[in-house]
Amino acid sequence: MSSNNDGESFRYDAEVRPGEKRHIMYEVGESFLGDPIEIPVTIINGVNKGPRVFVSAAMHGDEVNGVKVVQEVADRYDPQELSGTIVCLHVLNVPGYRAHLRYLPIYDRDLNRSFPGSENGNEGKRIAKVIYDRFVSNCDIGVDFHTSTRNKVTIFHTRADMSDPAVAEVANAFLSTIVLDGAGAEGMMRRVASEDGIPTITVEMGEAHRYQPAMVDLALENLHNLFAYFGLIDEEFETEPAWQRIVGPKEKKWIRSTAGGWVDMDWGPYPIVEEGNSVCTISDHFKREEHVVEAPFTGLVIGMAANPITVPGQIIAHVVSIDDDDRKVIEQIVDEQGYSRIGTYHWMGRRTTPNEDVERARRGSTTPEESETDESEPERGTA
Ligand SMILES: [Zn+2]
Secondary structure, three states, X not given: OOOOOOOOOEEOOOEEOOOOEEEEEEEEEEOOOOOEEEEEEEEEEOOEEEEEEEEEEOOOOOOOHHHHHHHHHHHHOXXXXXXXXXXXXXXXXXXXXXXXXXXXXXXXXXXXXXXXXXXXXXXHHHHHHHHHHHOHHHOOEEEEEEOOXXXXXXXXXXXEOOOOHHHHHXXXXXXXXXXXXXXXXXXXXXXXXXXXXXXXXXXXXXXXXXXXXXXXHHHHHHHHHHHHHOOOOOXXXXXXXXXXXXXXXXXXXXXXXXXXXXXXXXXXXOOEEOEOOEEEEEEOOOOOOEEEXXXXXXXXXXXXXXXXXXXXXXXXXXXXXXXXXXXXHHHHHHHHHOHHHOOOOOOOOOOOOHHHHHHHHHHOOOOOOOOOOOOOXXXXXXX
């Protein structure tokens, strides 16, 4: 690692000198009133030479966990101790963020299908073009933070094209445990950037409209490892996670509702469903009819509906197949470290948090007051 003050200026359409941290509002378009749409950007340019990494959030305007991650990154890292550049794109979709909406309001453009953008395209493509040309294309590596869509929850996981060694290296440096493997849809920023030689991953964490500190902390720890791995900071790092499950397109399935009514989840304390067993029971208001939704295979639940009322065809759970070894690791992680290591989320229809179930099982009949020591980590923001 170099520490010889050989840093270079970072250029977008202005210049940030080595050793400088700059917070700016950058114009990417115009509102209906004709005033500028500006996105908050922080550029931390190290005194020493190194890779340029962008971290971005709120591509979908209601997915806000990542906004806190980016805010903390912008605050924590000191350009005097940095080799390379961190470009913090705090809120990509400002119109959606203002309205608490996923898409660019009124015409429902998906900003994350609009890259690399175009000068003469629709409003989404024009915004994408400015973001891409000014910031993304001037970086070497990227991490884009998302959450699940409204009314669903998701476990902490990464989406990345693992067939691209450069992208896989970024995913591993981020210590991604669960990776949904694939290039992504056309127009997605991570796909376009990765194809352009800027290996980029998407991190999915938690719920829209929520602040889930356990996941934010995990994201910050993993980013810190990534910064160390790529030499931006002079600290020890891991080259890959201790356990990883790379999930191919045919190894995951959306389980859908078979009836209309009220959903009671039937699994736990681990986020695992057993082949042929009930994932949930759906009942009508008089409980005259009950429908059991069965798991098609034994799998890890990585996503779930957050709303307990359903109709046929609606998503109940997103499940990834696992083998016995994966299962042992998942159970061990949950037992030893709690859910924050694989992703914390609230569990629809469960009266206790999974951690509490595990605690109770471990203690047997001992009540919490009677136990002499409590070796488990304190409950962290599972709300
Ligand atoms: Zn998203």
